[in-house]
Structure formats: structure tokens, C-alpha cells
Amino acid sequence: MKKRRVRLFQIRGELSKKGYYAGVAGIFILFLALWTGMSYGGLVERTFLPTPLQVAEQFGRQITSHDFWVHIGMSVYRVTMGFVLACIIGIPLGVLAGTFKIAEAVVVPPTEFIRYMPATAFVPLIMVWAGIGESAKIAVIFVGCFFQLVLMVADNTRSVSNELLQVSYTLGAKRRQVIDRVLLPALLPDLMNTLRLVIGWAWTYLVVAELVAANNGLGFAIMKAQRFLNTDVIFVGIIVIGLLGLLTDRAFAMLHKRLFHWVEGAR
Template identity: 80%
Template sequence: MKKRRVRLFQIRGELDQTWYTAGVAGIFLLLLLGWSLMSYGQWVERTFLPTPDQVLVQLMKQLGSSDFWNHIGISVYRVGMGFLLACILGIPLGILAGTFRFAESIVVPPTEFIRYMPATAFVPLIMVWAGIGEGAKILVIFVGCFFQLVLMVADNARAVSNDLLQVSYTMGAKRWQVIERVLIPALLPDLMNTLRLIIGWAWTYLVVAELVAANSGLGFAIMKAQRFLNTDLIFVGIIVIGLLGLITDRVFAYCHKRFFPWLEGRA
């Protein structure tokens, strides 16, 4: 017992899969227990906090509805397009800023300044500039992801060992060969982790994006349910967004493990 206790509370120590699984299951059971006590015990009025079985029944009902699947599809499309646009523009800028000091002086200061501005503050401007169509909703998610992505990719590029780059020069590589064949491959594992974080932020901005005169999407379904105090439907929308976010997170985690297996021991 003593050895097991030391292992559990050892800083950065290894943990048996059994204990890890128990921890994951335990925290979810604890949350479910607290929710059940407050709802079934009527500590909170069920109009404001539905019971777990009410939410489960509503979830099954919605999953059997084509309209709900349409909401899921359009939300996935908006998140995917906003994230993809941020990657297309943000990754090259981040690599440049992390590689060349001159590019850093141009890119990083304004990006550092803008990233502290909440994406919600840009919604009125986005509606003026892009209207209220799909482009505006995608643009909100883009704004929420882009500036963070640029800075994080720049940090990934700076984290590549300078000794590795100098060795490449010594072996006769030219500047762009060093970037293409050494720097970019070396930062890819950290870049994958960065993208994994950014896609999570993209999902958090979904409801904000769908406030822009939306008539479809999970965020719209949540806001519509709020107007009629359908809290069970609100819970369903939140849970589905969480599950979709978890699926994308697991996809990135799998890709990291699949493409960079030599890093698993280090992690």
C-alpha cells in the first residue's frame, strides 16, 4: 500500500492504467452523483436543472430527429472551416515569426495586442463587414483561433534546437533547405499538439458564432431552447458539443501517436 501511495503522488511519476481509468470514471461518477442529488432531491427546481434521465430521454429524441442532425452538420462545417482558415493563414505566419527576428517584430506585437480582445467584441464589426451569412459565423471562429495559433506556432518554431539548425548549415544546407527539411519537420510534433488545443477553442466559440443571426446549428438550438426554458434541450446541446469536441481531440491525439510514435516515451 505504501509503494502504491508513493506512486500515486509522485511528481510526474508513472501511473498504472487501472488507476488512471479509475480516476477518470470516478470524477464523472462524482459529477453525475452531484447532479442527481440536486435534481432528484429537488434542491434546484427541475425547470432550471433537469434530471439525468430527462436529459437522456431528450438526447435520444433529438438523435432520432433529422433536424437535430442538420444542426450538428452545419455546426461541424462552421467549426471546420473557421479552424481550417486559421491554419492556412496562421501556421505560415507563425513559422515565419518564430524563424526570423524581422518577421517576429512585424507579426508578434500586433498579434499579442489583439489576442487579448475577446472574439465576442468583434461580432458587431464582423456583421458590418461580412453580413449575417455563413461567412460571418466562420469569421467569428477564425478570429477566436487565428491570433492564438500564430503565437503558439511561433513558440513551436523557436523551440527547435538552434544546434540542430547550425549543424544543417555546417553540412552545406541553404537557408530555405534548413527551413523546409529541418525546422518544419522538427516542429511538427509540437505543432500537432498546438492544433489539438486550437480545435478545442474553435468549439468553444461555436455558440458565439451562431449568435450572428443564425437559424441553424447547435448554438442556435441552445439559444432557442433558452427562450422557452427547455433546459433539458440546453443540456443536450452542451453535451453534444462536448462530445464532438472530445472526438476531434481524440483524433488529433491518435494522429500524434500514429505519426510520432518515438515521442510517446518522452510524453
């Protein structure tokens, strides 16, 4: 027993799939047990903490509602557009900043400064500049992702082995060839992991984005339910956002594993 315990808590030790999934199931069961005990036991008023059964029933009603699927579709659209726009602009800037010192001097300092400003602080300015339409909601998600993405991509680029680049020059490669055929392919595995993290942040900014005069979307549905203390609807909205985020995370993880199966530790 002692040896087994030591192996379980060994730094970077191995764990069987059975043990891993047992741990995952255990933590969810524990969370559900605490939730059940607090709601059914009367520790928290059900107006503020609905029972798991109430949430499950509400989930069933919502998932069969056309309006709820409209909310999901609009939220997915906003997250996707904000994320894609951040990638289109942020990835090239990050690669430049990680490749050339002059680009780093121009890009990194202001990005480092702005990234500490919360995206919510930009909402009034975004409403002034972009109005209250779809562009404003997408802009909030873009701001939440862009500055972090630029810095992370720059770090990914700098992490490519300098010896690898020097060997390419030794073999006669020109600067453009080193970038296209050596640097970019070498940073792609880390870049995929970075995108996987950033899409997660995009989902966390969804509710903030849908505070901007929205009349649909999961964030709007959550805020509308909050006005009437429909906490079961709030729980359903939060759970659905979590599930959508988990699906996108797993999609990136599977894509990483398929494209870069040769990378040690790929998930």
C-alpha cells in the same frame, strides 16, 4: 498503503491504465451522483436543472430527429471552416515569426495586442463587414483561433534546437534546405499538439458564432431552448458539443501518436 499513496502523488509518476481509467470513471460517477442528488432531491427546481433521466430521454428524441442532425452538420462545417482558414493563414505567419527576427517584429507585437481582445467584441464589426451569412459565423471562429495560433506556432518554431540548425549549415545545407528539411520536420510534433489545442478553442466559440443571426446549428438550438426554458434541450446541446470536441481531440491525439510515435510522451 503509505508507499502506494506516495507513488500516486509522485511528480510525473507512473499510473497503470487500470488506475487511470478508474480515476476517470470515478470523477464522472461523482458528477452524476451530485447532479442526481440536486435534481431528484429538490435542491434545484427541475425547470432549471432537469434530472439525468430527463436529459437522457431528450437526447434520445433529439438524436433521432432529422433537424438535430442538420444542426450538428452546420456546426461541424462552421468549426471546420473557421479552424482551417486560421491554419492556412496562421501557420505560415507563425513559422515566419519564429524563424526570422524581422518577421517577428512585424507579426508578433500586433498579434500579442489583438489576442487579448475577446472574440465576442468583434461580433458587431464582423456583422458590419461580413453581413449575417455563413461567412460571419466562420469569421467569429477564425478570429477566436487565429491570433492564438500564430503566437503558439511561433513558439513551436523557436523551440526547435538552434544547434540542430547550425549542424545543418555545417553539413552544407542552404537556408531553404534548412527550413524545408530540418526546421519544419522538427516542429511538426509540437505543431500537431498546438492544432489539437486550437481546435478545442474553435468549439468553445461555436455558440458565440451562432448568435450571429443563425437559424440552425447547435448554438442556435441551445439559444432557442433557452427562450422557452427547455433546459433538458440545452443540456443535450452542451453535451453534444462536448462529445464532438472530444472526438476531434482524440482524432488529433491518435494522429499525433501514429505520425510521431518516436516522440517521448506522445499521447
